[in-house]
Amino acid sequence: MMPMQARRRLVVCLVAGVLLLAVSVGAAFGSVNGYDRYKQAAKDLLLREENFTAQAQIQLAMDGTEIFRWAGSWAKDGADSASVSTAWEGDTPYREYITEKDGIRTRFSEESCLYDQGPATRQDWPQTILGVDADDEMNRRLLDFAETALDLAVGNLKNNVVQLANEGETTLYQVNVAQVQIPTLLNAGLPALTYYLMGSPQETAVEYADYLDFLYTRYEQAKGVTLSQDVRDRYALGDYTSSWYEAHRTLVEDLNSFAQDWAGQCAAWEGEHKGVLYYRADGTEQTYATVGAFLADHPEKRFAHLDYCLAQGVAVDTVVNTFRLDQAGRLADSDFQVTLTGTDQAGERHTFQAHFTVAFTQYGTTAVPPLDVGERQLRS
DSSP: OOOHHHHHHHHHHHHHHHHHHHHHHHTTOSSTTHHHHHHHHHHHHHHTOOEEEEEEEEEEEETTEEEEEEEEEEEEETTEEEEEEEEEETTEEEEEEEEEETTEEEEEETTOSEEEEEEOSOSSSOSSSSOOOTTSHHHHHHHHHHHHHHHHHHGGGGGGEEEEEEETTEEEEEEEEOGGGSOHHHHHHHHHHHHHHHOSOOSEEEEESOHHHHHHHHHHHHHTOOOOHHHHHHHHHTOOOHHHHHHHHHHHHHHHHHHHHHHHHHHHHHHHOOEEEEEOTTSOEEEESSHHHHHHHOGGGTGGGHHHHTTTOEEEEEEEEEEEEETTSOEEEEEEEEEEEEEOTTSOEEEEEEEEEEEEEOTTTOOOOOOOOTTOEEOO
């Protein structure tokens, strides 16, 4: 099973690739100067705009079943910014709040009783999305190169654009791209990218309905103790103040040692077996001969095993990008849907649907207030 960080990197990279493609096809809309206008809007957003508010959502489905969902907002006013990021596990949302204001960075997760505070990220960078100086000679040359590459990628895609409507102060466009029109380089590079991020799919794993509940139950059975809900919650989140940790140091260290010992037992099982050892919510176990057999019974675990699901490659089939530009030539919003075909380790083909939406508002008028931490305590 690939690590969560690698899975999230893969989603980010796939989205980045889709964004690049969307920029390519989106840039090719109908008016005489449309292509140049879209390129300029993208460059201004990435390299010039320092004040705006963005709302975005990402959904990834496999064979019609959602396997990943994320939503976020970002308000930016120069060096000050505020973001809210929400990721779902099943129907349960997990939210993180981060605000950087007046050189101070404040952060907390919604379920936490503590918040963190410290210096903001570097303040001497250009306060744009990319954080680079667009007027620097080297950066300017790199941008010129990127534009030339984009021009080559767009090619005849200009013919796919339809202007749908004028809506008040914005103009609505849509681009449809079929598989035969997808740049060859993109589809050739996706399998290499996924393999680089994930490596060879693992043939063995230990899985849980709920790992922490399982760990707590096993610990209580082994030690003959009962963990309080406060200990369970704080251990799960790392919600330790100095005073709380000192009062519970022995218990926390014993839990850590127990978890490490259990991890060693799981590693030993994985070294001697193939397939999946699954622990249900009631603590009972079931063994599956292959990862594929496990995922057939537990499709909710597919995102955790993207290395298996994409083991033999992935390719973009279609892209539909609907977007608007305002009267000032700025990107107002974009909604694009992508279908991909992937082949798993067993040779079975799967359809993936990626849906990304983003909206930009309050250009030049965004204000960032201090983050309200509620009754949370500062982590010490």
